[in-house]
Amino acid sequence: MKIKNLFSRKPRVLSFELFPPKRDGNLEGLFQTVEELKKLGPDYISITYGAGGSTRDMTYDIAVRLKQVGMLPLMHFTCVGHSRAEIRQLLGKVKAAGIENLLALRGDPPKGETAFRPAPDGFRYANELVEFIRSQGFDFCLGVAGYPEGHSEAQSKEEDLLNLKRKVEAGGQFIVTQLFFDNRDYFGFVQKIQGLGITCPVQPGIWLLTDYAQIEKICHLAGAQYPQPLRERVEPVKDDKEKVAQVGVEYATEQCEGLLKNGAPGIHFYVMNKSRSVTAVLENLKAKGLMFH
Numbered sequence: 001m002k003i004k005n006l007f008s009r010k011p012r013v014l015s016f017e018l019f020p021p022k023r024d025g026n027l028e029g030l031f032q033t034v035e036e037l038k039k040l041g042p043d044y045i046s047i048t049y050g051a052g053g054s055t056r057d058m059t060y061d062i063a064v065r066l067k068q069v070g071m072l073p074l075m076h077f078t079c080v081g082h083s084r085a086e087i088r089q090l091l092g093k094v095k096a097a098g099i100e101n102l103l104a105l106r107g108d109p110p111k112g113e114t115a116f117r118p119a120p121d122g123f124r125y126a127n128e129l130v131e132f133i134r135s136q137g138f139d140f141c142l143g144v145a146g147y148p149e150g151h152s153e154a155q156s157k158e159e160d161l162l163n164l165k166r167k168v169e170a171g172g173q174f175i176v177t178q179l180f181f182d183n184r185d186y187f188g189f190v191q192k193i194q195g196l197g198i199t200c201p202v203q204p205g206i207w208l209l210t211d212y213a214q215i216e217k218i219c220h221l222a223g224a225q226y227p228q229p230l231r232e233r234v235e236p237v238k239d240d241k242e243k244v245a246q247v248g249v250e251y252a253t254e255q256c257e258g259l260l261k262n263g264a265p266g267i268h269f270y271v272m273n274k275s276r277s278v279t280a281v282l283e284n285l286k287a288k289g290l291m292f293h
């Protein structure tokens, strides 16, 4: 199943994002979470691609195993550290495993490096990766990343949108957004890109706050604002983990409600390999009559 077809068949697409376990590479714990997530009926599950090393092989292994347990995988794929020949070979392997959907990304620089450096004979930008995948005749359904608040390295927000347009024109078929905490950023972004002639679905990415210590880090990494309305609710309970998670569920519920009622074509949850908060958010949405199925 190609994800672009899900968007044309369903008014709301539900997806979850996982990352390969870093510490010991043990997939059993992750797949216990997948069993929990499965009960929530996701349309697809995406799996991130690390900047290098063993987690990369794990991305592929997890995507294959997701298929085996009856889930539709979206495998993230970055340009970091790969030559064209390596990319071609890897794409062939992914294709042979029956994986149909890729999220084509430039990627973040490896740990310890601040600036992105293309690999020898590799790519500098995600649009080049998308073009390459198409030029090699691969018929993957391709998603690309979008940034409601602008990408941190972009010369300007306008330039960033034009660069997104390049990715879509090269063959990107749907957009998954970076996390954001103010829905106005998402709707403003959608309106602007539509003005540029981009008509593909833009699935908003929602992060579930469970840990106070992560907020500043995650906002920094994502280039997102930690807005005052969220700050005012989180700061008074910051020393109580349970209450922080509760605020996270309430805030995400309100964000999703606003998004879905105003026409967003689904939600992509950054679930951080956990099922509890997303389960609570989906229950809250169901109680408000906002279902995905």
Ligand SMILES: Cc1cc2nc3c(=O)[nH]c(=O)nc-3n(C[C@H](O)[C@H](O)[C@H](O)COP(=O)(O)OP(=O)(O)OC[C@H]3O[C@@H](n4cnc5c(N)ncnc54)[C@H](O)[C@@H]3O)c2cc1C
Pocket: 047, 048, 049, 050, 051, 076, 077, 078, 103, 104, 105, 106, 107, 108, 124, 125, 126, 127, 145, 146, 151, 152, 153, 154, 155, 159, 160, 161, 163, 166, 167, 176, 177, 178, 179, 205
């Ligand atoms: C949904 C989602 C999932 C992600 N998953 C992963 C993951 O699994 N692994 C990982 O390492 N990272 C992941 N990231 C992070 C992502 O790799 C970084 O944000 C990275 O810095 C940019 O990737 P991109 O594909 O958006 O790059 P690009 O689209 O290439 O953009 C990168 C920067 O270059 C500019 N630019 C783009 N094209 C051009 C051009 N042709 N000429 C001049 N400037 C240009 C853009 O404006 C932007 O500032 C994810 C991000 C999102 C939103």
